[in-house]
Amino acid sequence: MFTTSAFHLSDDRPSADTKKHEMKSVWRGRLAYEIYRAVTRAAAPALYYLVEWRRRRRWWRKQGNTESVPFAAPGVRPPGTPLVWVHAVSLGEALAALPLVHHHYSLSVPTSSFVILMTTTTFSAFEVVKDLLPDGVIFQMAPIDTPAAVKRFIGYWDPCAILLIESELWPNLILYAAQKGIKLGLLNARMSYKSFKRWSTPLALPLISLMLSKFSLIAPLSNTEALRYQLLGASPTIIHFAGDLKYAVGDYEVKEKENKTILDDLTDQISNRPTWLAASIHSGEEQVMIQAHNELIKIFPELLLILVTRHPRDGNRIGLELKRQEVNVAIRSKKEAISPSTCIYVVDTLGELRVLYRASGVAVIGGSFLPGLCGHNVSEAAAAACAILTGPHVGHFHHMLMEMRQINPFSVKQVIGLKELVEDLKVLLGDENIRKTHQNAAKESFEIMSKGVVHSVWYLVSNFVLQSVNPLNSK
Template sequence: MRTARTPASAARGGRALYELYRAASRAVAPAVLLWRRVRGLEHPSRWPERLGRPSVVRPRPDSPLVWFHAVSLGEGMAALPVVRHCARLHPGLPILITTTTLSSFEVIKDLLPDGVIHQFAPLDCPDAIESFIRYWKPNLILLMESELWPNLILSASEKGIAVALLNGRISLKSFNRWSLPLGLQLVSLMLSRLSLVIPLSTIQAVRFQLLHTPPQIIHFAGDLKYVVGDIDAGEKEITAIEDLQQQFSNRPIWMAASIHRGEDEVVLRVHDELIKIYPTLLLIIVPRHPQDSKNVSLNLKKHNVNFVLRSTREVVSSNTSIYVVDTLGLFCLF
C-alpha cells in the first residue's frame, strides 16, 4: 500500500530536484548566452551583465538597495509605476531594475526616474546569480508577475534577502506543468522561500495556494499598474490614443500583432483578399521585434503598398492601407 508523502520528504524531493536544476543550469548557461548573442538578442557591449558582471558605468551605491526584477517589456512596464512610486516615497533610495530583452531596455531606459540603475538580468545559473548578488548586495528583491527562477529565489533566501512577487500570475499552461509531481516539489520549495506574494487576481491566488504557497504570505492589492499609476503618463497615453483614433475613425481595422520575420507575407496576402470585401480596411502590423520592421517596410515597398511607419509620425490618410508599428512605447494603440 502506498503511503502519503510527508512534508519533510516532499522538501527533500524538492531540494534534490533543485540541485539537479542547479547543475544543469550551470552547464547550459554558456551555450544559451552564446546562442542569444549570435542571434542578436543580447546587447552588443553589455552582454557580460548576463553573467552577473556589473556595468562599470554605474557602481553600487553605499547604502541599502532595492532590486526590481523583470524580464520582457510587459513585466518591465508593470514594474515602472511601482519603481516611480518607490522613488517618490523614498528619495535617495538606491533602486536597481533588471530586464532581459533588448526591447525592454530600449523603452524603459528613457522612462526610469533619475538615479534608478538599469542592468541586464543575470542568467538563472549559480555562478551568474552569485556574482550578481555578491556585487549588488540587495536588501530586498521584488520579482514581477511570473518570474519564478530557482537559483535566484533560493540563493537570495539562503543569504537572508527578502524576496516578494508582485502582480503574481501563473498561466494555466504553467500551472498544469508545475502541478505535475516533480514540478510541484520544486515550485513548492521556491514558493516557500518567498516573503510576500501579491497575486494579480483571485484566480491567480487560488493557483498559488494549490501550488503550496503559504497562505499567510498571500495578500491582495489589485493590479499594481493601476493602483500606483503615473497620472502624467496616463494623460499622455490618453492623448496619443485619441489622436490615433481620430486618424483611424470610420475605417474597419484589423491587426496582425507580434508577428515573426516572414509572416508579413502571409498577412499581406490575407489583407489583399479582405480589401476586396472592405475597400477602406486598414491593417496594423506589429512586428514581434522592432528591428524586423525594416524588412517589413522593404517588403511593402516591393509590393507598392501605401503604408505609414509609426516612427515617422505621418498622418494616416484615407489612402493608407497599412500602419506599421516599428517603435516601442508606453501606450497601446487602442
C-alpha cells in the same frame, strides 16, 4: 482598492503524518534543486556565449547599444544605502513595475532610505524602459540563472529585498537569495494552466514548493492564480490581493513633451481619415489584419490601418512583402510619412504604443488571433479611450477582460475570428455614436480598475517585504 488575503484551503492543524510528508517534500525539493544547480552550472559556458552572441547581434543591428551581458556587474553600488532589486523579464512586465518604482521615488519620506535596482531579461524591454525610469534608479540586464552568475550579481549589488514580477521563478536566484537572508516578493503573480501542469509533475512539484516557501509575499492576479499557488505549496498566509499593476501602466505619462510632438505629427499626417490600429501583432497575425483591412476599404475607401508589430524585426519583412503586392505602405523605422494615399502604416519601433492609441481611437489587440498566443494588456488602449477589440486567445489576460466587462459590457469586445472582426470594425468605424459609447466605456473601466492599485500593492510590499528596510514607507 482594498487588499485581501487569499482563502485558505484548509484550517486543520498538521498531523504527525502531515509533518512527515512535509519533511519528505522538502528533502525532495532540495534534491531537485541540486540537480537543477548541477545542470545550470555545467551549461553556464554555453549560456554565456549564447547571451554574448545575442548581445553582439543586437549591436550589429543597432549601433550604440551598450547593454551589459549577464555575468557583468557594471554601474556603481551606492555605499551605505539599502538596495531593493525589482526584476521583470520582458517589456509588459517591466511596464507593470514602472508605476511602483515611480511611486517610491514620489513619496514624501526621504527617498534616500533605499535605492532601486531594476533589471530586465529581454533587450527590447531594456531599450524602452531605460528612458522611462525616474532619476536615481539603477538599471541593468538581469543575470542568467546559473549559480556563478547569480552569486556574483547578488554579491555585487547586495540587495536587502527582491521583488519579482509575474512569473519569474528561477531556482538559483530564489534559493541563493533566501540563503543570504534576502526578503522575496512575487508581484502580479500569475500561474497559467500550462505552467501549473508543468510544475505539478512529480519532479517539479518539490522544487517549486521549496521555492515558494522562501517568499514573504505573493500578490496574485486572481483567485485562480491564488489557488494554483497554494496547490503548488505556497502558504495561504503570504498570499494577498491588491489588483493588477498592469491597470496602472496606461496611467503613467512619460516624456510628455516628446509624446505630444509625436502625437501632433501623426494627427497631422492622418488628417481626418478613418483609422484603426492593430497593436502588438505577432508573426502570422498580420495576415488576419490585412485581410480584414482589405474587406473594410471596400466600404471605407480612405481607411488607414496602423499595424504595430510585436517584434520590430517583423516590420521590415511585412512592409517589403506588402510593397511587392503593390500596396501603398509606409514604414515608421524608415521615417516614411503617411500620405493621403497610404493604405497601411507599419510601425516597427518600440515605446510609442500609447501615442498610437491616442492617434487612432479604435484598437485591435494582437497576440490573440492565433492558437498558442496569450493576448496582451488592454489597459493602455483603455486609458487612451479606444474602442477595443481582441481575439479569442487571451491567456492570463482573461481576468482583465472579465473585470472590465463587469464594470461596463461595452469596454472591450472579444471576437472569435476574421469574419466577426470585420463586422465589428464596420460598426465602430461607421457609427460615431456607437464608437463613442465603446470608447467611453473603456475609459470608465480603466479609471475604476486602476484607482488605488499602486498604493495597495505598495502597502503589501512595505508591510510584508520591506518592513525591515524603512518602516516609514508603509503608505
